[in-house]
């Protein structure tokens with residue numbers, strides 16, 4: 101018996117190095133990794149990517165960065181086990197950008213990059229489908245850390261990235277505020293942005309990501325823009341600009357910069373002129389526009405694109421005139437959908453930054469899924485538990501939606517001021533009634549008596565279908581209710597915002613395998629006795 105045990109231990113000691121060798125030489129396969137588990141690390145020398153960028157229906161840019169200058173090769177193909185196409189660049193550099201051309205429309209391509217003998221895992225992406233056909237877009241943003249003392253990305257952001265990878269989107273748009281701030285400390289900025297790209301590149305392996313500039317992503321307020329970190333995080337077109345446009349699958353995408361120096365929170369001047377031309381010249385009937393700051397904020401009231409009401413109304417009118425389908429923004433850390441005269445406004449700022457509580461709700465971590473198919477658009481807000489929290493569909497064929505906003509943030513809800521009312525389409529007729537009184541076609545301000553008041557709003561569409569909404573206002577306290585910031589903080593910083601180290605997973609697996617082998621060997625030996 102003693103000899104049997106000794107033999108077993110010797111057998112295990114013989115087997116252990118083989119097991120270790122097997123594990124160490126096996127590359128994690130993203131296709132067979134458990135859902136939500138993305139623990140694979142970039143190979144040695146790879147400090148960024150690889151990521152897929154600027155994808156069209158026939159081309160894609162593959163980007164990665166090595167810590168020392170190396171050559172570059174991309175092997176790719178339509179089958180994972182047959183990467184039969186190759187593009188190489190023998191120039192020895194650190195930043196590698198290789199454009200794949202001649203790709204098939206609406207197809208999944210697998211790719212692997214190699215620099216000086218070091219190969220990445222095999223990833224995949226989808227080329228843009230034919231114009232007017234189905235594709236899936238994910239929009240999310242405001243993932244910035246809560247504090248700048250150690251700019252750790254929120255665990256919620258890391259978890260959302262895993263969920264978005266599992267969605268296998270064609271394209272991703274991010275709505276800004278990726279870091280808490282950029283300063284004159286270069287090493288701090290590098291650290292903060294690296295923590296962002298380390299997580300974001302896990303999604304960038306599989307889908308092109310475009311981002312708008314957030315107010316926390318630049319130091320424009322202090323006189324120095326420092327856009328180089330933003331431009332480095334997102335692959336841009338030839339002449340990097342914080343505002344630009346492109347076409348994808350028959351949809352026109354316009355990304356705006358709401359953080360222009362000295363005119364922050366405004367779309368005006370040369371950028372507005374450019375926007376007018378951009379929306380006028382496109383031949384695509386469906387148009388998506390993005391910026392960091394919303395037109396109709398719930399928390400940053402009068403400190404978003406509504407700070408200049410004349411310009412805000414001009415922008416809304418432009419969107420209506422040019423038939424803009426969607427305007428999506430962040431800045432408010434919550435989810436909200438408001439349709440104004442046929443233009444869908446969505447605030448999706450719940451990717452990890454501390455949530456904002458407002459009288460209108462929406463304070464949950466989430467991403468927005470947008471399914472586009474032949475003139476139809478489905479919007480779905482999905483939270484961290486994969487629960488669908490909001491859904492909306494275009495074309496919308498329900499009754500007119502009536503939404504009310506009172507200006508809680510800046511104590512504007514005073515006697516004599518007008519409540520803000522919005523209609524999902526331009527109504528054929530509108531009637532207002534304060535405190536159950538007679539209907540009027542003219543909206544008057546809050547009643548003079550400081551008290552609780554009701555406002556009934558009736559609106560009809562072109563088919564004389566009426567909608568009704570009742571709003572209750574307390575005018576005796578102009579500061580009520582004061583929105584408060586939630587105390588939500590990242591729930592798990594055990595691994596400093598990054599996935600658990602691979603070594604930890606390996607050790608657990610090895611211990612399990614060794615234990616199983618010991619049991620089997622002992623049983624076999626006992627049976628022979």
Ligand SMILES: [Fe+2]
Pocket residue numbers: 277314315316392430431432
């Ligand atoms: Fe912001």
